[in-house]
Amino acid sequence: MYRYDEFDHAYVNQRVAQFSDQIARRIDGRLSEDEFKPLRLQNGLYLQLHAYMLRIAIPYGTLSGRQMAALADIAERWDKGYGHFTTRQNIQFNWTKLSDVPAILAHLASVEMHAIQTSGNCIRNVTADHFAGAAADEIEDPRPTAELIRQWSTAHPEFAFLPRKFKVAVTGAPNDRAVTKAHDIGLRMLRDAQGAPGYEVIVGGGMGRTPMIGKVIRPFLPKAHLLPYLEAILRVYNLHGRRDNKYKARVKILVHETGLEALRAQVEAEFDRQMAATGGPAVQPDPAEVARIEAYFAAPALAPRAPVSDAVETARTFDPRFAAWLETNTHPHRAPGYAIATVSLKAIGAAPGDASAAQMRALAALARRYSGDELRISHEQNVILPNVALDDLPPLHAALQREGLATANAGLISDIIACPGLDYCALATARSIPIAQDIARRFADPVRARAIGEFKIKISGCINACGHHHVGHVGILGLEKAGIENYQITLGGDATETCAIGERAGPGVAAEEVGPAIERLVDAYLALRAADTEAFIETYRRLGAAPFKAALYATQKKAA
Amino acid sequence: MSALKQGRAQIVSANDLLIGDVVYFTAAGGWTRALREAALARDAGEAGALLARAALQQGRVVDPYLADVALDGGAPRPTHFREVFRAHGPTTRPDLGRQAEK
Secondary structure: OOOOOOOHHHHHHHHHHHHHHHHHHOOOOOHHOOOHHHHHHHHHEEEEEEEEEEEOOOOHHHHEEEHHHHHHHHHHOOOOOOEOOEEEEEEEEEEEEEHHHHHHHHHHHHOOOOOOOOOOOOEEOOEOOOOOOOOOOOOOHHHHHHHHHHHHOOOOOOHHHOHHHHHOOOOOOOOOOOOHHHEEEEEEEEOOOOOOEEEEEEEEOOOOOOEOEEEEEEOOOOOOOHHHHHHHHHHHHHHOOOOOOOOOOOOOHHHHHHOEEEEEEEHHHHHHHHHHHOOOOOOOOOHHHHHHHHHHHOOOOOOOOOOOOOOHHHHHHOOOOHHHHHHHEEEEEOOOEEEEEEEEOOOOOOOOEEEEEEHHHHHHHHHHHHHHEEEEEEOOEEEEEEEEEHHHHHHHHHHHHHOOOOOOOOOOOOOOEEOOHHHHHOOOOOOHHHHHHHHHHHHHOHHHHHOOOOOOOOEEOOOOOOOOOOHOOOEEEEEEEEEHHHHEEEEEOOOOOOOEOEOOOOOOOOOOHHHHHHHHHHHHHHHOOOOOOOOHHHHHHHHOOOOHHHHOOOHHHHHH | EEEEEOOOOEEEEEEEOOOEEEEEEOOOOOOEEHHHEEEEEEHHHHHHHHHHHHOOOOOOOEEEEEEEEEEOOOOEEEEEEHHHHHHHHHOOOOOOHHHHOH
C-alpha cells in the first residue's frame, strides 16, 4: 500500500491546520457562511438535513487495517457509531459536529487519510477496480496509475476551480469493475502489439441529469504520456467547459456539443504543444517517484499454496451457509490457493453501505489476520478482503457470521446500491434506503436469490445519480411528484465493459408500489429466461423491454 | 398581501451552525429546536418579513428559508415530506435524530 512521504505528511497536516483555523473563524463569526461554504466543501464537509456530513477519501478504495480502525474510532468518538461507504469508494459520517472536525481530521492525518477534494468543482477521489492487484483477469494493477493521478491532481492550481466536478476511474482488467465508461475520464489499462503498457482513454461518460457513455478519445496512450494527456484534456475542458449553466458544465456535455472528433483534435493539439514546448512530457513525473509508487503496490509475498483446499471442500460439504457464501462472495485470485472475499454490507433489511464501528473494527482485525492487512471498498458499497488463503475462508466466514457480515448475496438481487437519499441528503428528492430495504426483504430467501442469479438494482434519491441508477440492470430514481415520493424505473442498464444506460420503463410509481413491481418483473424474467444460466440482463437484451414493462405495470393495466 | 390557504402558514427553518441540527425562528427573534415554538407567518407579506428578520439573526445558524406548515389547533405541522423527515430524523433509523428524544 502507498505510504505518505514527507511532502504528503506536511501537506495534509498543513491543510488540517488551515481548515481548523477557518472553522474557528466561522464559529466566532469572522467568516460568514458565504465565505466559509467553499472552504468547507473543499474539505469534504457538507451540511445535510440533520447535521454536517464529512466525506473522507479512500484513494482507489484501498485501506489498511489501521486505517479502517481509525474510521471505527471516528464513528465511535465523534459520530453516532456508524459510517456509510459510498459508490465512489469513500466513507461518509452523517452526524459530524463542526467543532469536532479539526480533531477528526487530525486523527485521519495520523493514519495518512484526509477529506480533501471529496467535494467541489475539482478532480475528485480517483477510483479503481476493487479487485486491483488480486484479480485473476488483471493485465496490470491500476493503483499505481490511480496514485500517480492522485498526486498530480491534489491541489493542482490550474484545476482547482473547474466548470464542474471531475471524476476519474481506472481499471487494469478487461472485465470492467470500475464503471470506467460512466466517468469524466475512464482509463482501461492494456498493452499494444509489442507488449508495451498503455491506456485506452475514455472521456465524457457520466450519469446525473444527462447520462452518457464515455467515448474513446485515444485508443492507445503510452503509459509515459498519461499525465500530459490528462493535462491536455483538463485544459481543453477548463477553457471550453460551460460555466453558464451547472447542468451543462460536465465534460460529457462539452464532448457532446463539440463532437468527439473536434474535441480530440483540440486535446491532441494541446498535448503536442506541451510536448514541443518542453521537448518531452511537461508533467512527466520523476522515474524515481514512479518507481517509489509502484514499489508500494508490489504484489504481496503470498506463500505458495495448493490450488484446492481440503478445508474449503469439507466446509462446503457440511456447511450450506458457507457453501452459499463461497459461491457468491468469493472471486478467483491470480495466485493459486487464494481467493478474493467480498464482505457484503447488504444484510437483509440493512441500509446499503452502512457499517457499524464494531463491524469496521472487526473488518480491520480480519484484514490483519487473513488478508495481509489490506481492505478495499467497492463502488458497490461492499468491503473486499483481497488476499485470503483458501484454507482461511472457513474461519473467515465464521468470524464474519459473528459480526453480522456474512450475507451471501454479492452480485445478487439484494446486493443493492443505494445512495443515502432523503433520509440524510439535502439534495435528495425522495428516499432510497427504505426502497432498498423493502426489495431486499422481498428477496431474503437465499435459495430464491441464487436461483435468480446476477441482478443489479441501483437506486438514487435524486437526478444526480449517486446511486448509479442509470447503469443498473434495474434502476430506480426517486423524485417528487405532486408532493409525494415517486419512483421512475429504468431497465437494461449495465455498468461494465458493455456499458449501457437503462431505458425508462414508463410512468413513475409510488413508493409502496416499487417492491411489488420488482417482484412481478423478476417473476417475468424467471418465466422468460432461456436457461437458468441466462442472467436478467441477457434475457432483457434478447427479448427487449416490452415483456418487462408489461410485468412492471401489470396491476395498473388490470385496474384500468 | 396574498393570504395562505386556510389552516396553512409558513415558518423559517435553518440548521444550527455548530451541530447542524434543525432549528426554527421564534417570534422573539431567537432560534429554537421545538417546531411548536416557531413564529408563524400567515400571508406572503408576513413570510417575507419573518425571513428578513431571521436573516439578520443567522450568526448561529446556516441558510434560513421558509417552509410550509399546516396548523392543527394552532400547532404547526410540516406539510412537505422533506420537512417531516427534518423534524424527526432518518426514517430508517428511529434511534437517531429528534425522534429518538421522545
